[in-house]
Amino acid sequence: MxxxxxxxxxxxxxxxxxxxxxxxxxxxxxxxxxxxxxxxxxxxxxxxxxxxxxxxxxxxxxxxxxxxxxxxxxxxxxxxxxxxxxxxxxxxxxANGVRVDVWDFKEWAQRALDPTADVDGTMAPRSALAAELLPGWYDDWVLLERERLRQLRLHALEMLADKLARAGRHGEAVQAACAAVHAEPLRESAHRALIRVHLAEGNAAEAVRAYQCFRDLLAHELGVAPTEHMEELMSRAHLGALGPRRPVPD
The missing domain is CATH 1.10.10.10 (Winged helix-like DNA-binding domain superfamily/Winged helix DNA-binding domain)
Incomplete structure (x- = not known):
């Protein structure tokens, strides 16, 4: 053989x-x-x-x-x-000559995570956006690899969103960040990636809306508030008006 x-x-x-x-x-x-x-x-x-x-x-x-x-x-x-x-x-x-979609996915993810890789070589394949490894299979070796690939996908999509935003390709950057948010709605780093894209494009209102949606979801599902990393991101963007306003001195 x-x-x-x-x-x-x-x-x-x-x-x-x-x-x-x-x-x-x-x-x-x-x-x-x-x-x-x-x-x-x-x-x-x-x-x-x-x-x-x-x-x-x-x-x-x-x-x-x-x-x-x-x-x-x-x-x-x-x-x-x-x-x-x-x-x-x-x-x-x-054997040699066999192609496996998981191998292609891993190659894409490594390029996306490589800070020196050109963005043109890191466009997300269909499998990067939503596909799950062997759904309905519950062997331990499948479950472990499924979780590893899920984490790899999320980190790669977040990095890709940042790369595309820096390249001025904001529409594609939003799609990558939204894919990460859709894959794990309670993942703060995915929401931060989306907010960074909105801010890079100059869409402060979109950034505020994304922040508020995440804040409300987090409070409803987990009863917690966003982390300091999120608050610092909004503060650096001069969006402190999201919280209660202080009285303006006479």
Whole structure:
């Protein structure tokens, strides 16, 4: 099972596998759950050992049964897409030529987080805006990676919003910041990113509105006030009139 295979694996917004030939891809239908889980695990975990894969995917059965299930899953994958999984030195991995949407997403996020990367190379793909890793899957290895990708997405979107605002591309910056806010409505750093974009564009009223919406949401959901970081942001923008006004001396 060494070599390469032309295939695409999608794990964001659900599992799908496409085999390719000459740049033309065809969806693979009816792949058993065990084979799907094997492909997904290799797409997320690199090149683990056979023992690690068997133990992770079939943790509740005896070791020999787990290895038997792994051999069965490998056989089914090989039958559907020959060469998709490569085996080398006791480790398993997806072969050269396989594309995984999570890999593309991570590459985008790293570019977005790189302060030296040009903004033109960091535009958000569709998967960056809302897609969830393998919804409906509850394996521990999926849950851990889902949360890690969620955090990566949020930080990348906030950084991208700031980059785009500095480049004067305020409309795109608002979209990136709003995507972060939509993904986690109670995340203050996402709201601060949105407010910074409004202020960079000179829209003080929009900044005030965004602040007030977040303040009210936070009070309603958690019973707390925005942090000092948020208040300092508004204060630096000369928007102290958000709070109670002091009496004007006669």
């Amino acid at each position: 060494d070599g390469s295979a032309e295939a695409r694996v999608e794990l964001l917004d659900g599992f799908s596998l496409e085999r390719g030939r000459g740049g033309v891809y065809t969806a693979v239908e009816g792949l058993p759950q065990g084979a799907q889980r094997l492909i997904a695990h290799l797409g997320l975990c690199g090149r683990p050992t056979r023992a690690a894969v068997a133990g992770e995917l079939w943790p509740d059965v005896p070791e020999d049964h787990a290895h038997g299930s792994l051999r069965s899953a490998l056989w089914r994958v090989q039958k559907v897409v020959p060469g998709l999984v490569s085996a080398s030195g006791g480790a398993l991995g997806l």
